[in-house]
Amino acid sequence: MASTTSQPNIIADSIKDALIAAFLAAVLGFFFFALRTDIGPGGLDLTYRWGLWFTAAAIVFAVRLLLNLFIFKAANPITRGIKLSAPEGVTSVVGRGLGPVLLALAACLPFLLMWLFPNRDRQYIDLAILIMTYVMLGWGLNVVVGLAGLLDLGYVAFYAVGAYSFALLAQHLNIGFWTALPLAGVLAACWGIILGYPVLRLRGDYLAIVTLAFGEIIRVVLLNWYDFTGGPDGISGIPKPSFFGLEFNRSGGFAEFFGIDYDSIHRFVYLYYIIFALALITNFVTLRLRKLPIGRAWEALREDEIACRSLGINTTNTKLTAFSIGAMFAGFAGSFFATRQGFISPESFTFLESAIILAIVVLGGLGSQVGVVIASVVMIGGIEVLRNLNWLKDIFGPDFEPTQYRMLIFGLAMVMIMVWKPRGIISSRNPSAVYKEKKKISSDMVAQGEGH
Amino acid sequence: MNTDGNILTIRGVETYYGKIVALRGVDVDVKKGEIVTLIGANGAGKSTLMMTICGNPRARAGQIVFDGQDITQAPTHEIIRMGVAQSPEGRRIFGRMTVLENLQMGAQLVSDDHFEEDLRRVYELFPRLKERAGQRGGTLSGGEQQMLAIARALMSRPKLLLLDEPSLGLAPLIVKQIFEIIQELNANQGLTVFLVEQNAFHALKLAHRGYVMVNGNITMSGTGAELLKRDEVRAAYLEGGAH
Numbered sequence: 070m071a072s073t074t075s076q077p078n079i080i081a082d083s084i085k086d087a088l089i090a091a092f093l094a095a096v097l098g099f100f101f102f103a104l105r106t107d108i109g110p111g112g113l114d115l116t117y118r119w120g121l122w123f124t125a126a127a128i129v130f131a132v133r134l135l136l137n138l139f140i141f142k143a144a145n146p147i148t149r150g151i152k153l154s155a156p157e158g159v160t161s162v163v164g165r166g167l168g169p170v171l172l173a174l175a176a177c178l179p180f181l182l183m184w185l186f187p188n189r190d191r192q193y194i195d196l197a198i199l200i201m202t203y204v205m206l207g208w209g210l211n212v213v214v215g216l217a218g219l220l221d222l223g224y225v226a227f228y229a230v231g232a233y234s235f236a237l238l239a240q241h242l243n244i245g246f247w248t249a250l251p252l253a254g255v256l257a258a259c260w261g262i263i264l265g266y267p268v269l270r271l272r273g274d275y276l277a278i279v280t281l282a283f284g285e286i287i288r289v290v291l292l293n294w295y296d297f298t299g300g301p302d303g304i305s306g307i308p309k310p311s312f313f314g315l316e317f318n319r320s321g322g323f324a325e326f327f328g329i330d331y332d333s334i335h336r337f338v339y340l341y342y343i344i345f346a347l348a349l350i351t352n353f354v355t356l357r358l359r360k361l362p363i364g365r366a367w368e369a370l371r372e373d374e375i376a377c378r379s380l381g382i383n384t385t386n387t388k389l390t391a392f393s394i395g396a397m398f399a400g401f402a403g404s405f406f407a408t409r410q411g412f413i414s415p416e417s418f419t420f421l422e423s424a425i426i427l428a429i430v431v432l433g434g435l436g437s438q439v440g441v442v443i444a445s446v447v448m449i450g451g452i453e454v455l456r457n458l459n460w461l462k463d464i465f466g467p468d469f470e471p472t473q474y475r476m477l478i479f480g481l482a483m484v485m486i487m488v489w490k491p492r493g494i495i496s497s498r499n500p501s502a503v504y505k506e507k508k509k510i511s512s513d514m515v516a517q518g519e520g521h
Numbered sequence: 522m523n524t525d526g527n528i529l530t531i532r533g534v535e536t537y538y539g540k541i542v543a544l545r546g547v548d549v550d551v552k553k554g555e556i557v558t559l560i561g562a563n564g565a566g567k568s569t570l571m572m573t574i575c576g577n578p579r580a581r582a583g584q585i586v587f588d589g590q591d592i593t594q595a596p597t598h599e600i601i602r603m604g605v606a607q608s609p610e611g612r613r614i615f616g617r618m619t620v621l622e623n624l625q626m627g628a629q630l631v632s633d634d635h636f637e638e639d640l641r642r643v644y645e646l647f648p649r650l651k652e653r654a655g656q657r658g659g660t661l662s663g664g665e666q667q668m669l670a671i672a673r674a675l676m677s678r679p680k681l682l683l684l685d686e687p688s689l690g691l692a693p694l695i696v697k698q699i700f701e702i703i704q705e706l707n708a709n710q711g712l713t714v715f716l717v718e719q720n721a722f723h724a725l726k727l728a729h730r731g732y733v734m735v736n737g738n739i740t741m742s743g744t745g746a747e748l749l750k751r752d753e754v755r756a757a758y759l760e761g762g763a764h
Contacts, residue, residue, distance in 0.1 A: 362629055369615050369626050376613035379575060381601030381630045381677065500619045500655065 083137035091130035098125050168439050175201075175345060179338040194337045198344055198409060200449045202402055205348040207429040207441035209398030212355055214427065215436035216364065217391035218371025219269070220277040222423055223284025226264070227257040227396035229291060229418035231403020236304040236413055237297075246310035246408045250401060257400025261393035269388040272374070284423055291415040303414025307407050312339060344405055351398045352438055358394070360501045367391050368436075368501075425449075432486055434493025443494050447486075452479060527586075528553045528681055528713050529574070534583035534593075536566075536573045543569040545737040546583065551681065551715050556707050558716040558724040558745070560758060561734035567717045568610050570734070571685045574715075575607055576600050588680060602630055606679030610686050610717075612670040616659030620650055623658050623669055627676030635678075643672040646702055664695035671699070675706075681713045682706075688720040696720065700727050721758035725749045733758075 103122035106113045174181075178197055183190045206228065213221045234253040238244040244252075268279045291298045298304070309317065316322040317336040324331040358364040366387045369377050377384055407413050429448050433440030455475040462469050490496060524530050529551040536544040543566045551557045561567050573580050574587075576597045585593045592600050601607070606627075615623050624643065628636050644651040647668040653661060658669060667687055674682055684703070688696040700723050706712045718724035725731050725745040733741040733754060741748065748754050 362625075365618075365622060365625060366629065368618060368622075372615040372617055373613050375577075376609060376615065377626075378577060378597045379601065379607040379609045379613070380626055380673070381598045382626075383596075383598040498617060500622060502619070502621050502625055 079138070079142050083134055083142055086137055087130045087134035090133040091126045094129040095122065095126040098122065167443075171439065171442055179341050183334065183338075191334055191337055194334070194341055196450065196453055198337070198341050199453075200445050201341065201344045201348055202406060202409075203426065203429060203445040203449050204442050205344065205351050205402045205405075206399060206426045207433065207445055208348065208351045208355060208438060209395050209402065210426050210430050211433075211436060211438070211441055212358075212367070212398070213391050213395035214430050216355075216359065216371065217367040217388060219388060219391060220273065220280070221392070221395070222277045222281035222420075222427065223264075223287075224280075224395070224399055224426055225418045225420070225422040226284040226287040227261060227399035228403040228406065228422065229287055229415070230257045230260050230396075231400030232407040232413045232418070233291060233298060233304070233403075234400065235404035235407045236307050239308050240304060240306075245308060246404070250404050253404035254397040254400040257403065258393040258397035261396025262389055265389050265392035266385075269385060269392065281420070281423075284420060288415050288418050291418070299414075301414060301416075303412055303416075305412040307411050307413065309336065309411070310339070310343060310408050340405075340409055344402075344409075347401050347405060351401075354394075355438065363387070363390060365501060428483070432483065432493055434490075434495040436498060437493065437495040440493050440495035447482070451482065455479060524550065524586075526552045528588055529715065530584075530586040531570075531574070532584045532586075534570070534573060534580045534585060536569055536578055536580050538569075538578065543737055544573065544580075547734075547737070547739055549732055549739065551713060553713055554707070554711050555730060556703065556714045556716060556728045558718055558728035558731045559734055560718055560721040560724055560731060560754075562757070563719070565734040566737040567734055568685055569737075571607070571610070571683055571715075571717050574600075574683060575605065601677070604678075604680035605683060606674035606677050606681070607683040608667075608670040608674045608685060608687065611689070612666045614658045614661075614666050614669050614673065616657065618658055619655055620658060620661070620669055621654045623673050624650075624676050627673035630677050636676075639676050639678065643675055646675075646706070647672050664691050664699070667691060667695075667699060668702075671702070679712070681715060684714060684716045686717055686719060688718060688723065696723060700724075703727065721754070722749070725754075 099122065102125050103118055105116045105118055107116065108114070179190075179194050182193045182197065186193055206224070210221065210224050213219050213224070231253040234256045235244075235246065235249040238249045238252060239246075264280075264283050268276060268283075271279055292300055294300070311317075312323050315326050317324075317333075317339065319331050322331075323335055323339075355364075359368070366377065366382050367390075369380075369382070370384060370387055370391075374384055377387070406417070410417075425448060429441055429444040432448065433442070433444035452475070455478055486494065527550050529549070531547055531549040534544055534547045535542065547566075547570055549557070549559070549570070559567050559570065569578075572578065574585060574592075576592065576595055580593055583593070584591060587600070587603060587605060590603065592603065595603075615626065618626070624640060625636075628639060631639075649665055650668060650672055653665065658666065661669060667689075671682075671684065671687065674684075687699050687703070691699070703714055703716070704727055707714055716724055716728060725748050728745040731743065731745050731748045732739050733748065741751065741754065743751075749759075
């Protein structure tokens with residue numbers, strides 16, 4: 070078709086299409102834009118806002134027309150040159166170099182924050198602790214979901230087991246954080262085995278539903294077993310961790326021993342380094358396991374269970390180890406959570422937590438360790454940043470309430486990530502064995518959704 | 522048939538999928554050092570027999586003896602550990618893992634000491650795999666994937682290799698190549714092979730002995746050459762088929 074003859078058609082079509090869109094917007098938006106009700110004396114006051122209504126329809130018309138002319142109906146769409154995914158080289162460089170940079174940044178983060186934001190350091194370090202907790206949980210869940218491919222929607226159950234283990238041990242037996250930490254991990258791992266054994270013959274969606282149920286069962290038990298867990302009142306007065314026996318007190322503690330001035334920030338910095346170390350252990354163990362036969366078996370299991378069985382792998386045991394190791398890390402994180410908060414209740418262990426952790430793993434890219442870090446910073450940090458959106462009031466006027474849009478913006482951002490990178494932020498997989506030289510395998514080479 | 526020198530003896534095996542009968546009392550013998558093939562039409566129960574040997578699904582009646590041990594009720598992973606290796610139907614390689622990692626998975630059960638040696642051995646058999654060692658399994662061509670599936674099975678140093686339709690979906694030239702390699706493995710290394718095939722002509726030419734399966738029953742058996750000459754076999758599986 071010659072472009073000269075089609076040109077008028079395009080314009081006519083575009084205008085017609087834009088008019089239809091504007092009409093639809095006007096009809097649909099009539100009650101939202103044109104009418105406004107306020108509570109007035111003696112009932113509702115009705116005000117008409119024809120200007121606003123007309124403006125909305127006009128904006129729809131104009132934007133639709135521009136889109137039609139330049140993208141939808143144009144012979145040469147202006148978006149043709151724009152690719153939705155980042156170029157190949159960039160992602161692999163980012164993936165390779167990012168780990169050490171993030172590690173260095175994380176190692177000196179508290180001091181950086183104290184130096185940069187002397188007035189708000191406590192708030193920011195607290196946020197960093199929160200993010201780091203989710204990094205650890207994400208890494209733990211990554212073993213189950215990312216490596217072994219078992220969709221676990223009840224991961225928070227093990228987080229709760231860890232937290233309650235420490236809280237109850239401290240309450241009844243007067244056990245300190247450092248003794249309780251391994252116990253909490255072991256208990257969570259045991260629960261992982263107990264819950265895992267009957268359900269691991271299930272696969273995919275069915276496993277997800279059963280794990281979801283287990284997550285809820287644990288929470289409901291914690292909520293209703295009043296004599297033991299305190300029910301909805303939770304458990305308070307959970308001891309703080311000590312530094313080789315030194316408490317972070319005003320007198321006779323850490324500050325006095327080292328001859329520095331007491332500052333309550335010390336404890337926050339210390340908590341940060343505890344969770345930092347725990348997260349690093351999680352990462353280290355996971356990376357090691359990936360190179361061992363068991364880790365390879367996990368990944369093979371994710372790819373093809375029947376093939377695994379035909380190679381003589383005991384799939385039940387392989388799944389159970391993945392499940393219990395993931396649970397153990399959640400147990401560690403849980404007892405850290407308990408000591409940080411000083412108070413726990415079943416409210417902290419709702420399904421939403423499981424969903425957030427799973428979202429971190431999926432957004433980060435299944436099986437990618439750096440991806441989990443980025444996703445945690447984006448997800449948890451993002452939610453917090455969106456709490457402080459007051460500057461938007463300068464743009465949209467004083468009536469604009471930014472916090473109301475928090476989850477909306479957040480949801481939009483998640484959709485954007487999934488459109489831009491459907492397999493997660495970092496989707497390439499590092500081979501665990503190398504024959505001659507390392508080669509990154511990009512997910513772009515393989516159809517989406519394969520192997521899950 | 523006497524069972525002296527048998528590595529695999531299958532007697533009266535019946536397998537069901539729920540209430541549906543898939544195998545109706547199958548007898549098969551595989552002697553040490555033989556290539557035995559099982560041919561038959563789609564849905565005859567060939568792959569079911571292969572899977573039943575590996576204990577998934579288990580036989581509801583009858584007996585399977587491998588290397589002197591009754592494996593009828595043993596779990597899959599233990600059967601494999603006794604020295605059976607399977608290259609399953611549809612290849613089932615691990616698509617997101619590299620060729621080398623796939624081979625490592627095959628060697629999961631045996632000691633690490635001879636991993637390098639075994640690796641060299643399969644790379645000699647399949648030089649293409651060496652070229653592609655660092656490549657993701659899913660990016661290989663169909664023929665290369667089949668080679669990988671066989672190589673992966675060989676990494677466990679099996680006493681008996683079960684091959685389920687290695688020619689499935691491959692170009693004739695590649696099929697020929699793969700069958701040559703099977704023959705070479707058998708002749709040079711004395712590997713016992715139990716081969717399930719639809720490509721009856723190639724399979725019977727290659728095999729020492731063959732069985733024909735119809736509707737879950739073994740209807741004919743004999744040496745490969747004998748079966749090739751039988752009119753029923755020619756009519757059912759060969760005329761107008763793959764020559």
